[in-house]
Amino acid sequence: xxxxxxxxxxxxxxxxxxxxxxxxxxxxxxxxxxxxxxxxxxxxxxxxxxxxxxxxxxxxxxxxxxxxxxxxxxxxxxxxxxxxxxxxxxxxxxxxxxxxxxxxxxxxxxxxxxxxxxxxxxxxxxxxxxxxxxxxxxxxxxxxxxxxxxxxxxxxxxxxxxxxxxxxxxxxxxxxxxxxxxxxxxxxxxxxxxxxxxxxxxxxxxxxxxxxxxxxxxxxxxxxxxxxxxxxxxxxxxxxxxxxxxxxxxxxxxxxxxxxxxxxxxxxxxxxxxxxxxxxxxxxxxxxxxxxxxxxxxxxxxxxxxxxxxxxxxxxxxxxxxxxxxxxxxxxxxxxxxxxxxxxxxxxxxxxxxxxxxxxxxxxxxxxxxxxxxxxxxxxxxxxxxxxxxxxxxxxxxxxxxxxxxxxxxxxxxxxxxxxxxxxxx
Numbered sequence: 456x457x458x459x460x461x462x463x464x465x466x467x468x469x470x471x472x473x474x475x476x477x478x479x480x481x482x483x484x485x486x487x488x489x490x491x492x493x494x495x496x497x498x499x500x501x502x503x504x505x506x507x508x509x510x511x512x513x514x515x516x517x518x519x520x521x522x523x524x525x526x527x528x529x530x531x532x533x534x535x536x537x538x539x540x541x542x543x544x545x546x547x548x549x550x551x552x553x554x555x556x557x558x559x560x561x562x563x564x565x566x567x568x569x570x571x572x573x574x575x576x577x578x579x580x581x582x583x584x585x586x587x588x589x590x591x592x593x594x595x596x597x598x599x600x601x602x603x604x605x606x607x608x609x610x611x612x613x614x615x616x617x618x619x620x621x622x623x624x625x626x627x628x629x630x631x632x633x634x635x636x637x638x639x640x641x642x643x644x645x646x647x648x649x650x651x652x653x654x655x656x657x658x659x660x661x662x663x664x665x666x667x668x669x670x671x672x673x674x675x676x677x678x679x680x681x682x683x684x685x686x687x688x689x690x691x692x693x694x695x696x697x698x699x700x701x702x703x704x705x706x707x708x709x710x711x712x713x714x715x716x717x718x719x720x721x722x723x724x725x726x727x728x729x730x731x732x733x734x735x736x737x738x739x740x741x742x743x744x745x746x747x748x749x750x751x752x753x754x755x756x757x758x759x760x761x762x763x764x765x766x767x768x769x770x771x772x773x774x775x776x777x778x779x780x781x782x783x784x785x786x787x788x789x790x791x792x793x794x795x796x797x798x799x800x801x802x803x804x805x806x807x808x809x810x811x812x813x814x815x816x817x818x819x820x821x822x823x824x825x826x827x828x829x830x831x832x833x834x835x836x837x838x839x840x841x842x843x844x845x846x847x848x849x850x851x852x853x854x855x856x857x858x859x860x861x862x863x864x865x866x867x868x869x870x871x872x873x874x875x876x877x878x879x880x881x
Contacts (some may be wrong), residue, residue, distance in 0.1 A: 459657045460501055460574040461782045461815055468567045469524070470517040471846035473556035475568070478518070480505055480815060483833040483852045488859045492805050492831060494813040496577055502834050503804050506826050507819040507848070509838030514846030515819035516665070518838065519786040523663045524554070525569045528586075529655055532641030535634065553586050558844035566592055573657045580654050582640060584609075590635045596654070598622065606650070607639050619643070622650040661782045662772045666790040669765050672733050679771040680704045688770040691803075694796045695763040700750055701738040702767065735767075762791035777803060780812030788818035789825065797825045832859055 460480070467475035482493055482500035493500045509515045556562040566587040573580050579599040585592050594609035598621070609617040612635030619626050619639070626643045633639045643651035664674075685702055692699055735755040742748040756764060769785065776783040789797050803809045804816040818825075819838075826835055832852035840846045851857055 462572040466521040476848040513838040533645040665786040698739045705734040794824040
């Protein structure tokens with residue numbers, strides 16, 4: 456995959472975000488602080504780790520959902536456009552439904568807007584689209600390298616109102632495939648337009664993981680469970696379980712019943728779906744005395760703590776992101792984990808040796824413990840919800856009177872929501 460950086464993301468009229476919220480990993484150049492957590496592309500700096508702090512129900516999880524929804528709409532577009540392809544997909548995954556702000560009726564008829572800015576191989580792409588009543592009403596893609604170029608401009612659901620230029624001009628002859636509930640960028644990528652494919656791949660590669668809702672080892676594949684990679688996972692897991700020596704993962708592939716062919720398949724081919732069962736055992740030390748020991752294999756899910764199981768679930772995402780570069784977003788990173796373990800995860804992203812490709816970690820948290828030392832003010836964001844159900848997001852570096860060496864507990868109140876008053880100014 457290309458070298459990918461998440462520069463910024465914003466969303467409005469989605470979930471609890473009635474008004475636009477804006478998030479960026481770009482450094483605040485006015486803040487002369489720690490540099491071990493930053494990297495540069497040309498003369499512009501970016502944070503390797505970012506923290507979104509807030510109380511329960513403040514909107515942190517919905518922020519992660521917004522990025523996941525952006526990805527889902529992009530990925531679903533080709534399926535929505537093609538009835539034949541739709542036959543292979545769960546209909547629930549293709550729902551194109553506007554999730555507007557529910558606590559004020561004036562937002563019911565407003566569009567929901569997403570914007571994401573990615574840097575791919577040092578070229579910046581700003582992509583935005585708006586949906587209203589389950590249709591795409593606006594779409595724009597700009598390329599920023601030396602100068603700004605507009606690649607897509609769409610100002611209505613109709614494909615007749617779409618302009619494609621420059622690197623996307625070759626898609627002009629196929630523009631009619633773009634339906635009113637389908638994104639132009641996604642269809643261009645589906646039809647192998649190189650720059651569109653690179654952008655969609657970059658956005659799709661953003662990994663979003665919720666530590667609070669572990670649903671099994673869906674992150675485990677044979678590719679991420681090689682002996683070399685398992686050693687890395689065990690090194691991290693040892694912080695949670697000192698007796699752990701190794702983990703063994705076995706994949707059992709089982710064929711299910713053959714499925715009926717899709718209606719348009721004139722060859723009448725049957726579809727064979729395979730299910731893969733994952734069996735995990737952990738290897739532990741059993742001591743004869745203080746120095747002599749042997750090992751024993753135990754069922755991982757039955758014997759390990761909830762925190763250790765969650766840590767193993769997210770470990771492949773951590774190390775694959777570190778290896779290839781890109782973005783990992785973890786919701787409630789401390790859920791089930793001691794703050795010292797979370798700090799070890801953060802160190803992996805801060806250390807150039809373990810993070811040679813400047814991978815980025817964005818995590819939401821209920822605790823200030825993980826960013827009490829050597830943290831820049833422009834790494835810390837605060838999410839808060841007011842009495843009307845509206846969530847806002849503010850960056851600590853934008854608040855008045857906050858010094859770089861202040862203890863976070865000094866400027867983040869420790870009552871129910873942990874929210875400084877500056878969040879609701881404006």
